[in-house]
Amino acid sequence: MKARAFRALAGATGLLFVAAGLALFFTFFAYQRPGSEPALPMGPLGHYFAAFAGCALVGWGGALLAGARDLQAGRGIAPMTALALAGLALYRMLGWFMGDYYAWAGEVLRYEAALFLLLALAFVWLRPAPERRIA
Amino acid sequence: MLRWLATSALVGLFVLNLWLPSSPLGRRGNERTVRAHVPAAAAWLGQALPDLAFEDLNGRVVRTADLFGHPLLLVFERSVDW
Numbered sequence: 001m002k003a004r005a006f007r008a009l010a011g012a013t014g015l016l017f018v019a020a021g022l023a024l025f026f027t028f029f030a031y032q033r034p035g036s037e038p039a040l041p042m043g044p045l046g047h048y049f050a051a052f053a054g055c056a057l058v059g060w061g062g063a064l065l066a067g068a069r070d071l072q073a074g075r076g077i078a079p080m081t082a083l084a085l086a087g088l089a090l091y092r093m094l095g096w097f098m099g100d101y102y103a104w105a106g107e108v109l110r111y112e113a114a115l116f117l118l119l120a121l122a123f124v125w126l127r128p129a130p131e132r133r134i135a
Numbered sequence: 136m137l138r139w140l141a142t143s144a145l146v147g148l149f150v151l152n153l154w155l156p157s158s159p160l161g162r163r164g165n166e167r168t169v170r171a172h173v174p175a176a177a178a179w180l181g182q183a184l185p186d187l188a189f190e191d192l193n194g195r196v197v198r199t200a201d202l203f204g205h206p207l208l209l210v211f212e213r214s215v216d217w
Contacts, residue, residue: 079141086145093152099159110152117149124141 006126007068010077013119014064021057024050041104060084071128078127085120089113 027039028051040050064081067074092113095101101109187199199207 082141082145086148089148089152093148093155096152096157097155097160098162099157100162102157110155110157113152114149117145117152121142121145124138124145127138 002126003071003128006071006074006078006128009119009122009126010064010074011068013081014061014068017057017061017064019061021054021059021061024054024057026054027051028054072131075128075130078123082120082123085116085123089116089120092116 028047030036031038031044031047038047040046042050060081063077064074067077089112092109096109096113184199189197191197
């Protein structure tokens with residue numbers, strides 16, 4: 001039951017990250033077309049880092065998909081995924097507190113932070129147990 | 136043990152997220168701090184607007200001198216083109 005829940009969690013999160021990563025990556029190429037309208041409200045520097053984040057998300061999502069297939073791989077990936085998700089929540093919380101993003105994003109930062117923290121908790125508690133080996 | 140430690144940290148962050156207010160502080164500081172950074176601006180209060188030229192959304196150049204005699208509202212907004 002727990003293993004199945006972990007596979008579903010890692011698989012769904014992995015797929016989502018790969019899709020979001022590819023979208024961010026290709027947004028950079030779409031932005032470089034002469035005369036194009038940016039899909040994201042950012043300039044050249046913002047798109048540069050969006051493409052970087054996109055590549056990192058594809059790698060992270062791929063690792064999660066591998067963890068969904070192989071539970072022992074997933075056991076290694078889960079704690080760092082939880083840590084990174086907590087990081088995603090933490091900087092959103094600071095952004096929310098400083099108020100600079102409020103006019104643009106409203107309460108979204110706070111909801112996203114809550115979602116990432118719940119996901120991190122799920123990765124902590126659904127982390128697969130170590131494989132038992134008979135000597 | 137580590138699992139409970141991680142859970143405590145994550146639950147602590149979750150509670151902080153619920154409790155944390157959104158402040159109008161901003162990255163550059165509050166309004167008083169920002170005003171202190173531009174003391175020269177105070178000298179302009181009550182003075183005539185210098186001649187400025189802006190480009191409108193259609194690419195047409197609009198000069199403030201062309202607007203003399205008309206009611207004029209200038210709105211300065213921080214760009215989100217990061």
